[in-house]
Amino acid sequence: MTARFASLKARRALTLYGLLLTPTVFLAFFFLGPLSIMMVYTFLTPGLYGGVEWVFSHLNYGRILGWADTRYDQFDPVYISIFLRSVRLAATTVLTCLVICYPFAFWVARQPERWKNFFIFLITLPFFISLIVRLFAWVLILRPTGFLNQALLGMGVVAQPLDIIFTDMAVVIGMTYVFIPFMFLPLYSSIEKLDGSLIEASQDLGASPLQTFLRVVLPMTLPGIVGGSIIVFIPSLGNFIVPSLLGGARVVMIGNLIEQQFLSARNWPFGAALGMMVMAAVLLLLMIYVRILSREDKQAETQQPKEEETR
Amino acid sequence: MKTRFRPGSFFLSAYGWLFLTFIYVPILLIVVFSFNANPVNMMIWDGFTLDWYRTIFGFPTTLNEQTLYVESTAQLYSAVLNSLTVAFLTTLVSTIFGTAVALAVARFRFRLKSFYRALMFMPMIMPDIILGIALLIFFVSFGFSLGLQTIVIGHTTFLCSYVFVVVSARLADMDESLEEASADLGADGWTTFRRVTLPMIAPGVIGGAMLAFIISMDDLVITYFISGVDSTTLPVHIYGMLRRGIKPEINAIATIMLLSSFVIASIGLYLRARKK
Structure with a gap:
């Protein structure tokens, strides 16, 4: 009996190794490996x-953060200012x-069941549509000869085509449009x-x-707000398709x-150092998120007994 | 949810429809103007034409040579073919990997479980540009030649996480006692897996695979860094076209892509509805 049990246990262990071996090797090699090398x-x-x-x-970081290779160039704060601008645009x-x-999620939550599902479907559908196609639509709309300007000129609202594309606003519009489903779903589930x-x-x-x-x-609804904000912020911060x-x-x-x-420019070490800035910002944000979550858990724990008493 | 908290029901409804307009008008514009005959200004309607569609399929058109833009139909086709090849291979591998890890984490007890959870979570929160440059550095320093194989590897590293999440959710909903019953009745591990576990998690596996396929087809950033010169995928190809100039042909290509996205989305939703 024990021998049979032992062999069963060994077989289970073998199955576990079988399941994990290839994915582990693959991810160690092609995911953790590249990140470490970077x-x-x-x-x-x-x-x-x-x-x-x-x-x-150490000059790759120096060039960004404040000390430069004085033999070649002076420290240029341009990299920090571009980083801060990216943070600002992502936050916007x-x-x-x-x-x-937020109001839309509220509206959907108040619809009858069938309509609810239909609206959720309508919001998630753009997720299936290629990102580049959705951005192309906004290039067509915002160009000087684009749809918006034609419409405004036609209605006589403006005399000159507006200069919208190639501004901060155009980038924010594009990123907002692309990332709306990411914000809607967590918001909706908490609303x-x-x-x-x-x-x-x-x-x-x-x-x-x-x-x-x-x-x-x-x-x-704070959990939905915080969750949605994080999954919109992360892809916005390092985005280069929308700004380009x-x-x-x-x-x-x-x-x-x-x-x-x-x-x-083919300066890979410097590019990698810039990448680490994005990574650091994302990690910082996630750490704050985890802190908030654990604090809320604690609050919930301490509040529960009190509520019981007051009843 | 019937409450007295209604800051103007009417305005909220109006806002809701406005919101949906904001989502769908840009997409509709592409479709409508892909039939516009005006070769100079794409946004001024000048009659109906199918010329832009004829151009991308290589049929003769009524347009003169100067207004034509499509670089090469062959290039476009090879980009589509590359995208499909990559998406199929990636989906296959990442579905197997993701499901295997999900099964291990949900059904076995072992010490590194939380490590695996974190490992599968990491690629999902990693900004894609970081993964793109890290893979590029890795492939180049280890002498991989960039091409379809590197794209498949790159996509698999983050897509097995998506499959893992979908399959794990399914496994969590599943009744473990059925597997125990099967084992008690004398079925060996493989039979139990094939006859009990697999049929029950199948919807999750299929859902995860479809998600992986769609994301792989659409991925631009990571592919942009790790595709070789001769192995561009469709999104990378279109991105290149857009950067060289906006021409009406892109409308037609975009419309066809929209149509196929809708078909894929409806198949997915149909399957999900049938499951219920």
Whole structure:
């Protein structure tokens, strides 16, 4: 009996290894490997004609953060300012998505069941549509000879074509349009769970609609807001497709800078160091998110017994 | 949800429809103007034509040579073929990997479980440009020649996470006692897997595979970095076209892509509806 049990246990262990072996090797080699090499690259010296020399250098980070190789150039704060602009544009995108989606999610949550599913379908459908096609639509709309300008000129609203494409606004519009489903879904799932009786209670106790919103609705939908904001912020920050199509040469984001370093300037160590800036920002954000989550869990734990007592 | 919290039901409804207009008008514009005969300004209607569609399929058109733009139909076709090849291979490999890890994490007890959860979570939160440059550095320093094989490897690294998440969700909903019953009745591990587990997680596996296929077909950023000169995929090809200049042919290509996206999306939703 024990022998049979032991062999069963061994077979189970064997199955487990069988399941995990190939994926583990693959991911160790092609996912963790590349990330580690990239980190090593940020400390190497760029070769004269592209490529790298295996000599330690801290100047890749220095060029971004404040110390430069004084033999060749002065420190230029341009990289920090492009990084900060990217953060600003990504944050603006998050805010725009949030403001646009919040009332819509509320509206959908109040529809009858069948319509609800239909609207959710309508919002997720663009996810199936190629990103490049969706961006192309906005190039057509925002160009000087584009749809918007033709319409405005035709109606006599403006006398001269508006200069919208190749501005910060065009980039924010493009990113907002592309990332709306990412914001809507988490927002919707927390708004749908909202307990109507709490809102009623708040109003019965004499709170104004604004107070009800700020003190009851907003805190209860906070998980959706924070979750949606993070998954919109991450792809916005390092984006280079949207700024290159809708921002042109005038709106350069950190993603464009990285792309240039890899594909035209061929300074890979510096490009990798710029990439680490994006990575650091994302990690920082996730750490804050985890902190908020764990604090809310604690609050929920401490509040539960109190509620019991007051009942 | 019937509550008294209604800051103007009418305005909210109006806003809802406005929102949907904002989502769908840009897409409709592409479709409508892909039939526009005006070769100079794409946004001024000048009669109906199918010329742009004829151009991309290589049929003779009424347009003169100067207004024609499509670089080479052969290039476009090879991009489509590359995209499909990559998407099929990637879907196959990442579905197997993702399902295997999901099964291991859900059904076995082992020490590194939380490590595997984190490992499968990481590619999903990684900005794609980071993964793109990391893979490029890796492939070049280890002497891989860039081409379809590197694209398949690159896509698989992050798509097995998506399959993992979808299959894990399915496994979590599943009743484990059925597998135990099967084992108690004397079925060996493989039979239990084939006759009980697999049929039950099949919808999750298929859903994960479809998601992987769609994302692989659409991926631009990672492919952009790790595709070789002769192995561009459709999104990379179109991105290149857009950067060289906006011409009406792109409308027609985009419309065809839209149509195929809708077909794929409807198949997916049909399958999901049938499952219920």
